[in-house]
Amino acid sequence: MGSIKENIDNVEKRIQAACDRSGRKREDVLLLAVSKTIDVPRIKEAVDCGLTSLGENKVQEIMDKYEPMGEGIHWHLIGHLQTNKVKYIIDKVELIHSVESMKLAEKISKLAQERNLTANILLEVNVAEEESKFGIKPSECEEMVRKISVLPNICIKGLMTVAPFVENPEQNRVYFRQLRQLLVDINSKKIDNVNMDVLSMGMTNDYEIAVEEGATIVRVGTGIFGARVYPNKK
Numbered sequence: 341m342g343s344i345k346e347n348i349d350n351v352e353k354r355i356q357a358a359c360d361r362s363g364r365k366r367e368d369v370l371l372l373a374v375s376k377t378i379d380v381p382r383i384k385e386a387v388d389c390g391l392t393s394l395g396e397n398k399v400q401e402i403m404d405k406y407e408p409m410g411e412g413i414h415w416h417l418i419g420h421l422q423t424n425k426v427k428y429i430i431d432k433v434e435l436i437h438s439v440e441s442m443k444l445a446e447k448i449s450k451l452a453q454e455r456n457l458t459a460n461i462l463l464e465v466n467v468a469e470e471e472s473k474f475g476i477k478p479s480e481c482e483e484m485v486r487k488i489s490v491l492p493n494i495c496i497k498g499l500m501t502v503a504p505f506v507e508n509p510e511q512n513r514v515y516f517r518q519l520r521q522l523l524v525d526i527n528s529k530k531i532d533n534v535n536m537d538v539l540s541m542g543m544t545n546d547y548e549i550a551v552e553e554g555a556t557i558v559r560v561g562t563g564i565f566g567a568r569v570y571p572n573k574k
């Protein structure tokens with residue numbers, strides 16, 4: 341791995357190449373820098389390279405970094421969210437990628453009403469139906485979209501998935517394709533107030549495949565900041 345700047349240049353090149361291969365425009369893909377476990381000075385290096393959209397998987401980390409990172413950051417919550425913690429981040433994040441229950445959606449809607457804002461969310465879909473993963477089943481998706489679409493102050497922008505960990509990223513192409521098809525299918529039902537256009541899929545290991553399959557947000561951590569160090573784990 342090189343410096344953060346070199347890493348970003350490399351990721352940018354690869355995203356551009358994936359766009360070229362699939363006839364897509366670079367500006368239709370957001371590179372979300374996943375800054376979990378990374379300290380503020382290093383995150384600022386990435387921001388200085390132009391990456392102002394940051395993804396965190398823990399509420400606490402967003403709260404800790406929010407003030408030090410200052411203005412102009414677009415925070416995304418990409419990890420599991422407990423209903424009792426929604427209140428801490430509802431007015432701080434631009435997009436919550438990880439909604440996977442009605443209980444959580446209802447809580448987000450309620451707090452968004454109280455704060456007089458609209459919360460943008462994605463539904464997390466466990467496309468590969470892995471036991472260990474968060475997310476709803478593809479077969480449950482349409483019904484949940486319908487139920488959330490009638491809640492006030494919450495807007496479903498699209499779908500998100502965390503694909504399986506695989507040696508060969510080509511193995512995940514099928515799941516990215518399925519997530520995109522699910523979005524197309526649900527949009528075709530013309531549900532009132534539902535027009536999803538965000539597909540959050542692809543991580544360091546497989547973002548190029550995800551872009552080829554239509555990702556509009558790729559979530560890249562290791563590819564930008566290098567391997568993560570978890571201080572409280574042995």
Ligand SMILES: *Cc1c(COP(=O)(O)O)cnc(C)c1O
Binds near residue numbers: 376544545563
């Ligand atoms: C950590 C994380 C990522 C980034 O993973 P890398 O393999 O380091 O790119 C993406 N999405 C989610 C939900 C994550 O928790």
